[in-house]
Amino acid sequence: MISTFDLFKIGIGPSSSHTVGPMVAAKSFRDELSPDTSRISVELFGSLAWTGFGHGTDSAICLGLLGETPVGVDPDKVVELVRQLKEFKSFIVRGERPVGFDPVQDLKFDYETLLSGHTNGMRFRAFSAAGDLLLERIAYSIGGGFVTIEGESASAPPQEPAKHVFRNGVQLLELCNRTGMRISEIQRVNEEGLRSHDEVRAGLDMVRNAMFDCIDRGLRTEGRLPGNLNVQRRAKALYEKIQISHVEKYKYPHEIMDSVSAYAIAVNEENASGGRVVTAPTNGAAGIVPAVLRYYRDFCNNYSEEGARDFLLTSAAIGGLVKMNASISGAEVGCQGEVGSAAAMAAAGLAAVLGASPYQIENAAEIALEHHLGMTCDPVGGLVQIPCIERNAFGANKAIVAASLALRGDGTHRVSLDEAIETMRQTGLDMLSKYKETSQGGLAVNVANC
Missing domain, CATH: 1.10.4100 (2-methylcitrate dehydratase PrpD)
Incomplete structure (x- = not known):
């Protein structure tokens, strides 16, 4: 089933697919980073690239990497949080050493490429200090704040089937x-x-x-x-x-x-x-x-x-x-x-x-x-x-x-x-x-x- 609370999610504007979804995806990627991570890069594709600036996708990525969530972030602090990341060009993960990320240089808008899974595609990469690729994730923001990760099941964790199943x-x-x-x-x-x-x-x-x-x-x-x-x-x-x-x-x-x-x-x-x-x-x-x-x-x-x-x-x-x-x-x-x-x-x-x-x-x-x-x-x-x-x-x-x-x-x-x-x-x-x-x-x- 699709839960009422999946369809009605409290978050921030201006877009569930271009703001909420990318924030969720960026936060998820941040949570996977290893202690060896020195810097990361993010690429946006398709509709996320074409209308990303107007829909606040760039800010959403920054907020997610800072550990913010759509339901928890204070809308009044968004501008200052993003400004600080642009100034310091890094963020702290789990209280450890900083991870390099310059929103101007490391966040790319690809207007030519369309990923296969959905038009709202994102690629996250993490690198070591030596430049070795440590982690790569391709995520799709599929609307309504829902996010899927390429190569992973889109379903929720195993749970009991709905008592009353209906699909149409x-x-x-x-x-x-x-x-x-x-x-x-x-x-x-x-x-x-x-x-x-x-x-x-x-x-x-x-x-x-x-x-x-x-x-x-x-x-x-x-x-x-x-x-x-x-x-x-x-x-x-x-x-x-x-x-x-x-x-x-x-x-x-x-x-x-x-x-x-x-x-x-x-x-x-x-x-x-x-x-x-x-x-x-x-x-x-x-x-x-x-x-x-x-x-x-x-x-x-x-x-x-x-x-x-x-x-x-x-x-x-x-x-x-x-x-x-x-x-x-x-x-x-x-x-x-x-x-x-x-x-x-x-x-x-x-x-x-x-x-x-x-x-x-x-x-x-x-x-x-x-x-x-x-x-x-x-x-x-x-x-x-x-x-x-x-x-x-x-x-x-x-x-x-x-x-x-x-x-x-x-x-x-x-x-x-x-x-x-x-x-x-x-x-x-x-x-x-x-x-x-x-x-x-x-x-x-x-x-x-x-």
């Missing part, structure tokens, strides 16, 4: 029919095969709180986003205008959706600034699930903490199906794999807490994913800003519409979630590489980035 939507619905359980209950039972009931409950609450904290930070923060696009943060101003409308009892009913947009924009402005976010299932789409969950809290009269947990568990079950059978990586299948997957997850979660049947939940996820098919990933300037931030607002609104449409039906529909996921996979295979998070096509080449 048909099997999930069959489980619901056979057991009489809701999707959230099935996911919870599987989670409790990995950790205790109290740990699952506390973990879900931590994810929910991190999502809401991120929204709140984004709604109170002003200024410009980093990078040369000079993008002004607007979530705070947008939300303040909405509050004025609240006092006036809403001029138009659709202004509720403006609040949802503000929530999503707030999260992705935080992400673009390198703030603390939750991969849901990626950083580039991190605003959608939190925005819809906040919509449930702020505008639905049946909100409860237990409902929020069911929302996240249901969302994770759907996200796991997408990851198992297609991809959540923009560098692999375009933005349909990020925003599309997140919208399907959010639609399923909202439908679940509003009383939908398993068939209506599956329908909600399918509707949301279907109407993101073919979406390219073409960040202007290699930054997770344009069109990424607004796409999260639209993805959140689409998710709510999808849940509402599904709730108006009886769960029967012509296109299944499995068929939509397979279509997304095939579309990603057919999509030109320049539309897969390389900033070499689409808006990235048709919009001036300076």
Whole structure:
């Protein structure tokens, strides 16, 4: 199974595949270094090279080599940590002698080579004082902060199989029919095969709180986003205008959706600034699930903490199906794999807490994913800003519409979630590489980035 806590990981922006994954890979390599290591080198390939500077991959590598983790690093100290490494050109491993690493000279961006395992490839090498190669690792950041190492199994350590195994939507619905359980209950039972009931409950609450904290930070923060696009943060101003409308009892009913947009924009402005976010299932789409969950809290009269947990568990079950059978990586299948997957997850979660049947939940996820098919990933300037931030607002609104449409039906529909996921996979295979998070096509080449 793919755990809820694998899909919802607390980390920092601006990208799960380009920041979180490389940090994890670099930290893992650091932990393997022998006492004989004198210096190391790092090479980045494919999408990590093409959009690495804009996505903070260079800083992520530095942080990982310094021993930082996505969940533990203080976002406010990132700049200073990287500055010190650039100044001293070395880092200390296990309190022993320093290991040489100059981020300017020893971190290479290879724009020509594409490694075989994934477009987000990294090569780490460790050398002795005599120049002998001591260790080499090739790692791939495959989306959502997940990392695989070439030559090693991508699976987790051996553990008991999930009690309720499902690998596609048909099997999930069959489980619901056979057991009489809701999707959230099935996911919870599987989670409790990995950790205790109290740990699952506390973990879900931590994810929910991190999502809401991120929204709140984004709604109170002003200024410009980093990078040369000079993008002004607007979530705070947008939300303040909405509050004025609240006092006036809403001029138009659709202004509720403006609040949802503000929530999503707030999260992705935080992400673009390198703030603390939750991969849901990626950083580039991190605003959608939190925005819809906040919509449930702020505008639905049946909100409860237990409902929020069911929302996240249901969302994770759907996200796991997408990851198992297609991809959540923009560098692999375009933005349909990020925003599309997140919208399907959010639609399923909202439908679940509003009383939908398993068939209506599956329908909600399918509707949301279907109407993101073919979406390219073409960040202007290699930054997770344009069109990424607004796409999260639209993805959140689409998710709510999808849940509402599904709730108006009886769960029967012509296109299944499995068929939509397979279509997304095939579309990603057919999509030109320049539309897969390389900033070499689409808006990235048709919009001036300076």
